[in-house]
Amino acid sequence: MWLSKIILSLSIMSYICLDSIAVHAQVDASLWIAVWPSRIELPIQPSQVFLFSTSSYDFLKKAMQQLDSDIQVYLWSAHDSVPLRVHDRLSSANGNMRLLLQPERPLLMDSLYELRASRGEENVFYYFQQNEPTVPGRRGRTRYRWRVVSTPDTKAPIWCATPMVTKKVYEAWGEAPSNYVSFSYPLQDTSTCIIKAVVQHVRDGCKFTTYLKPWQNQLFLGEFDEDNFRFASGEDYNVTFEAIDAAGNRATANGSALPFQAPTKSPTIWGEY
CATH class of the missing domain: 2.60.40 (Immunoglobulin-like)
Incomplete structure (x- = not known):
């Protein structure tokens, strides 16, 4: 029984590692700006x-x-x-x-x-x-x-609702850990947008700022994105999302910081490490 668990675990680790390598290679292997x-x-x-x-x-x-x-x-x-x-x-x-x-x-x-x-x-x-x-x-x-367009975009993006946490993952598998939080992306605009995210750790007040590009109509913070930010297991954070459309018009979600809790590290078959 224990042998089958180890084999299954190694198979999962191989899959996750390969998938993570593919994601990070899109960033780290680029020889251009x-x-x-x-x-x-x-x-x-x-x-x-x-x-x-x-x-x-x-x-x-x-x-x-x-x-x-x-x-x-x-x-x-x-x-x-x-x-x-x-x-x-x-x-x-x-x-x-x-x-x-x-x-x-x-x-x-x-x-x-x-x-x-x-x-x-x-x-x-x-x-x-x-x-x-x-x-x-x-x-x-x-x-x-x-x-260049013939009719400029002059209106700010519209947040139709407050972004909500949709998924939290913290899995420590060897060299390719997954540690991220995904949020919904209820935004409307006539041009494409990027999102400025300012994350603050409640316990020590440390802040981290990054720019996000929505993916599959969601926003991802953590080791999923290019900046490789790592959350402390289970701790409290705040985040501010500011949408910036192609023309430079801006709008902040909810008008203030959004509280959320970081994912908790998942145990492996060998327990926490």
């Missing part, structure tokens, strides 16, 4: 919000730290060129970085723009993903091109 909105999310707003994120690779961290100073990122079109300015800069405990950016001035409506980056006279397009290999003698280009 990730950009939201992606190229396929068209069109963009004249005052479009951009979220740049990166894993803990040192060369990418250095590049992210230099954005808006030594490295300039901008949106270029045949008739316009607009710098992107950093409005918020976050760095998580595991080394991941997030930057929130917006154009220095509104983009021309119904115009096609390309994301470019430079360090002085050097074209540093290679920090971002490209569609095709660089051809000698031809300017290197990022894959990011967007058309």
Whole structure:
């Protein structure tokens, strides 16, 4: 009986580990600065919000730290060129970085723009993903091109209800633990949104801030998301969710922080550890 339990446990561990590796590989294995909105999310707003994120690779961290100073990122079109300015800069405990950016001035409506980056006279397009290999003698280009809408989004997002906890998981399986809380996402807006989440540990008052992209109409906090934040087992927290739509309009859920309790670590067949 005990042997069958061990075999079953090892099988589950293998499945969870492989699944977790696949999730984290999407973040940690990227050799470029990730950009939201992606190229396929068209069109963009004249005052479009951009979220740049990166894993803990040192060369990418250095590049992210230099954005808006030594490295300039901008949106270029045949008739316009607009710098992107950093409005918020976050760095998580595991080394991941997030930057929130917006154009220095509104983009021309119904115009096609390309994301470019430079360090002085050097074209540093290679920090971002490209569609095709660089051809000698031809300017290197990022894959990011967007058309600006002809009618801007001027209304703030609407929270139709207060986000509620939908699931809590804390499973300590070897090298790939699962420690997260998911919330409902009752939000309406005419453009896509990202969510700024500020989490506070009630006992010690420590705060953690991150940007979330909704997934399957839910919001995930913890080791499920790219910042790899870990909850203390069973302890009390507060979270504030602020929706930021593509045009930069904002709205806070419930107008105040939401209390919740972190997941409790699940025992294994060998007990707690």
